[in-house]
Amino acid sequence: MPRDAYRFARGDQVTSNTGQPVKLARPLDFFMITDHSDAMGAxxxxxxxxxxxxxxxxxxxxxxxxxxxxxxxxxxxxxxxxxxxxxxxxxxxxYQPGNPAYARVWDDIIAAAEEFNDPGHFTTFIAYEWTSLVKGNNLHRNVIFRDGPERTRQIVPYTTTPPVGSPNPRDLWAWMENYEEQTGGNVLAIPHNGNLSNGWMFSQKDDFAEGAPLDAAYAEARQKWEPLYEATQIKGDGETHPMLSPDDEFADFETWDYGNLDASELKTHEMLPAEYVRSGLQHGLSMEAELGVNAFKFGLVGASDTHTGLTPPDNDNFFGKFTAYEPSSHRAEHVSKTFANGSVALMSHQYITGGLTAVWAESNTRGAIWDGMKRRETYATTGPRMRVRFFGGRSFEAADALRRDLALVGYSKGVTMGADLPAGEGAPSFLVYALRDPMGANLDRIQIVKGWLNETGEQLEKIYDVAWSDDRVPDADGNLPPVGNTVDLMIPAWTNTIGASELGAVWEDPDWDPSQGAFYYARVIEIPTPRWTAYDAVKFNVEMDDDVKMISQERAYSSPIWYTPQKD
Structure with missing residues (x-):
């Protein structure tokens, strides 16, 4: 229930749904419960x-x-x-608005958030999940309020079921606009799991209007109300797909591509470009070139999306998405989803630890954190708590990456993650820095991912290694050798005898063309560590099947920085 979830998130030990004691290794700084809009209370x-x-x-x-x-x-x-x-x-x-249980549950969610909100120490948000699911194609949004009960009690969550609600995001945005106008409050929405949308999440046509082209009004509304996108969570990572990024050696990370949410429709290759962060950002560049506004201009966050009230992001403390997948000797061998013909769509061992959202904010309060999310000064991690900074400008120098007052340098010389690179002379330079999770693994490398449009409008991408550990030397093709692997699956454990505790660099785009729109974001890769399945194998003394992943390289994704060419 909500209060159990808040107690757990702030660091208390609780009893899980299967009667097991569970506690976070470290409390979270802020937290929100996003219960489903439709059938709330049912x-x-x-x-x-x-x-x-x-x-x-x-x-x-x-x-x-x-x-x-x-x-x-x-x-x-x-x-x-x-x-x-x-x-x-x-x-x-x-259950829909008007049902007594619906209103009662919403009121209790608000009350629980207020009870546990402790500004400066543990901040809670009032929120819900708008549960659009068109024929199994996932279009869920987490709706996050900046406000307290004096405003959020004036409404109940908008649903997706007509005639009270609608599955069309345009109608959600209209509801959000009405909320702000009626209450004087502030609200934003965060889409998630495009990998289960079967081509709907970043579609370049209006799937609710018989495939009509998207217009500027759509693009302006989506950019306004959805400044963030959930890049990673328990239902697979959503940065990119190996078929979309064949030259990216780290592209195939915890990939889910069986079909849509309920496995009612198989995935096809044609659906993939409208499902992942990187291709979605590229679609945004194309849209801006055509319409003058970018619908897919979003920062990056991570989250859990568990249905147990428990949100541990660590592989050695994995409690699964559902009660049936809490720790046990057999949880990794379940058939989680099947297609209509009975064939396997998803195995339970393919679930991953929930991600985390990091926000650069002036204080640990609702207002400051929400404002940081709104301006996209955020980054996502797949669970570890790396510290990541990413700034863009035109006057950074190599020595800036060594400064202990790096943030001061970054803010004074450039713009931060989530912002637009201002016009100027010469190629842009980027200041990037990452500090390892103090309780986690060393860092393998920092990369900058660039996406752009060439003169014919073709969407292109390139990954640049900009900082790395262990004095490795790129080969003749510019490829960096692997960092190595210290994982011992018999324990399981790893050693930080490879990798680096911190990495930083100033990097200038060697392929700069001022006529081409582009985005840049930082990707931080850890050294290999044991996956949750490896901990289960040892704890329960079970032998995993050969196709079960046992080792992972966790990572972080910064929000992008965008460049838009000047028009004549």
Whole structure:
């Protein structure tokens, strides 16, 4: 329940859904609960057997299945999600605004956030998840308020079910605009899991208007209301795909590409460009060149998206997405999703640790953190707590990367992650720095990823190694040798005898062309470490199948810095 989740996030030990003690190694600085908009309050009523639920045939079915617990309950939860995705949920279960339980749960979510908000130490946000799921194609958004209860109690979450709600993001943005106008508050939305949208997340056409071209009004609204995108979470990493970035040796990181959310439609190669961060940013450049505004101008964040109330981001403390995937000797061998023909779509061992959002803010308060998110001064990590700085300008010098007052230098000489590079003479230079997680692994390298449009409008990308550890020397083709691997799967553990505790550089774009629109972001790669499956293998003394990943290279992604050519 909400208060359990907040206690856990601030560092308290709690008891998990399967009766296991669980605690974070380090408390989180800020936290938000994003419960689903549609059917808010219905699950507790289904489990509790509320009279209106038991009067409905589908309600009685799910009441029985959920209360059976274990594997039966997990399969029932997946069945309910699939039914919702295909529009087959009974109205008795799909709670909407106007239902007393809906308002009651929203009021309790607000109350819990207020109880645990401790500015300066542990900040909580009032939030929810808008659960658009068109025929299984994921378009979820986390809706985050800057405000407290005096404003958020004036509304209830917008849903995706007509006639009260809509699955179209344009209608969500209109609702958000109305919220600000009516309450004087502030709100933003964060899309996630484009990798399960089957080509809808960064589509360059309007999928709600029979594929009509997107217009400037759409682009302006999306840029205004959605300044961030969730690049990584428990349902796979979303930076890029190896088929989209074949020259990127780190592209195939925890890739999910079986299909859409409920496995009702297979993935095709044509869908991929509209599903990942890097190609989405490239689509934004193309849109800006055509319409004069970039719909996909977003900073990067990470999150958990667990459904257990537990959000540990560490591989040695992985508690899974669902109750059935909390620690056990058999959780890595489950068939998690199947296609209609019964073939396997997803195995449970493919879930990953939740990501984290890092925000550069002036204080640990709602206002300051929300403002940092709004201006896109954020970065995502796949779980570790690296410190990452990324600035762009035209006057950085190599010595700036060695400064202990690096932030002062960065802000005074340039712009920060999430911003636009101002016009100027000469190629841009970038100041980038990363400090390892003090309880984690050393760093392998820092890379700068560039995406741009050439003179014909073709979308291009290139990855530059700009700082690395261990005195390695690039080969004749400019490729950096691997950092090595110290992982011992028998323990499991690793040693920080390779890699570096900190890395930094000033890098100037050698391929600069002032006529070409471009974006740049930093990617920080750790040395190899054991994956959660490796810890399970030792803890439970089980042998994992050959196709189960046991080693990972965790990473961080900064928000981009954009360059837009000057028009005549």
């Amino acid at each position: 699950i507790t009523d289904i489990i509790g057997g509320a009279p209106n639920i038991m009067a409905d045939e589908q309600g009685r079915y799910f009441n029985e299945k959920f209360n059976a617990g274990g594997e039966t309950a997990m399969r029932a939860a997946q069945e309910l999600v699939a039914a919702f995705a295909q529009g087959n949920v009974s109205p008795a279960l799909n």
